[in-house]
Amino acid sequence: MPTMLEVNGLDHRYGTGETAHVAVRDLNFTVEAGSLACIVGPSGCGKSTLLRCIAGLIKPSGGTVSLHGDRVDGVPDDLAVVFQDYSRSLFPWLSVQRNVEFPLRWGSLGKAERRQRAADALEAVGLAGVGGKFPWQLSGGMQQRVSIARALASRPALLLMDEPFASVDAQTRFELEDLLRRVQREQGSTVLLVTHDIDESVYLSDRVLVLSKSPATIVADLEVGLPEERDQIATRESAEFVAMRGEVARLLQVGPTGGAGEDASGASATAGAGTAEKDPAKASS
Numbered sequence: 576m577p578t579m580l581e582v583n584g585l586d587h588r589y590g591t592g593e594t595a596h597v598a599v600r601d602l603n604f605t606v607e608a609g610s611l612a613c614i615v616g617p618s619g620c621g622k623s624t625l626l627r628c629i630a631g632l633i634k635p636s637g638g639t640v641s642l643h644g645d646r647v648d649g650v651p652d653d654l655a656v657v658f659q660d661y662s663r664s665l666f667p668w669l670s671v672q673r674n675v676e677f678p679l680r681w682g683s684l685g686k687a688e689r690r691q692r693a694a695d696a697l698e699a700v701g702l703a704g705v706g707g708k709f710p711w712q713l714s715g716g717m718q719q720r721v722s723i724a725r726a727l728a729s730r731p732a733l734l735l736m737d738e739p740f741a742s743v744d745a746q747t748r749f750e751l752e753d754l755l756r757r758v759q760r761e762q763g764s765t766v767l768l769v770t771h772d773i774d775e776s777v778y779l780s781d782r783v784l785v786l787s788k789s790p791a792t793i794v795a796d797l798e799v800g801l802p803e804e805r806d807q808i809a810t811r812e813s814a815e816f817v818a819m820r821g822e823v824a825r826l827l828q829v830g831p832t833g834g835a836g837e838d839a840s841g842a843s844a845t846a847g848a849g850t851a852e853k854d855p856a857k858a859s860s
């Protein structure tokens with residue numbers, strides 16, 4: 576699979592001089608086209624900062640981000656972001672259909688094509704028939720589906736998701752996770768999703784990138800060796816899932832070498848990641 580996203584030596588600090596705060600430090604990773612990768616890390620470690628740098632919303636203090644080989648220097652046209660707070664990301668005065676069509680206005684599609692794209696995206700997320708309603712007439716889970724449909728309608732090269740299911744109840748969260756995996760597989764989308772939730776990161780993804788405490792560095796890059804077909808009950812009960820969840824939890828608590836997670840960087844972190852990538856089961860033992 577070709578590389579869709581490449582992050583090289585990414586640093587970001589807020590402020591300058593003695594009061595500067597280093598949010599992320601020397602992050603290096605790639606995301607392959609058509610894959611779903613999750614970033615999991617402790618609260619405040621710099622996950623949103625990383626996403627903002629990838630989305631071109633902030634200019635990193637150092638390092639580079641490339642999307643399908645092109646250096647990101649401003650918000651790329653073919654990138655979409657889904658945030659946690661669906662109630663603030665949808666326009667309440669526009670119908671669901673118009674919300675989904677909205678970002679397509681800046682592309683080259685004609686009106687009829689935009690309408691069709693939005694209808695297709697709504698159908699993909701199980702919301703065919705609600706295009707005429709307004710966001711406030713829908714449940715929270717349905718509103719987040721609309722946000723996902725809107726992101727997918729533009730067929731982005733990369734879909735970034737920042738804690739997208741953190742504001743819905745547990746049952747809806749499970750439904751949305753399954754919906755995301757299904758649509759991502761059907762459409763061959765490339766997704767990078769940030770979450771606090773270890774179980775969610777393992778259940779959803781092809782790869783889990785584990786970040787240290789602030790400033791964020793990558794402590795492990797784990798390939799998820801679970802079967803393609805996943806089930807909220809059976810998969811979560813499987814030995815592979817439980818072992819992987821334990822591994823991610825341990826990495827978050829103590830880092831890859833048994834030392835402090837916040838100090839984990841460089842050679843030891845890379846060595847841990849390399850082992851895990853080659854043999855996820857071994858990494859979980």
Ligand SMILES: Nc1ncnc2c1ncn2[C@@H]1O[C@H](COP(=O)(O)OP(=O)(O)OP(=O)(O)O)[C@@H](O)[C@H]1O
Binds near residue numbers: 596597598
């Ligand atoms: N605009 C800003 N100015 C100064 N410091 C900031 C700014 N944005 C974030 N920070 C700091 O950078 C660090 C990383 O913040 P960030 O929001 O990226 O973390 P996070 O992992 O996404 O947090 P959470 O999991 O709580 O959403 C935090 O210490 C935060 O206080």
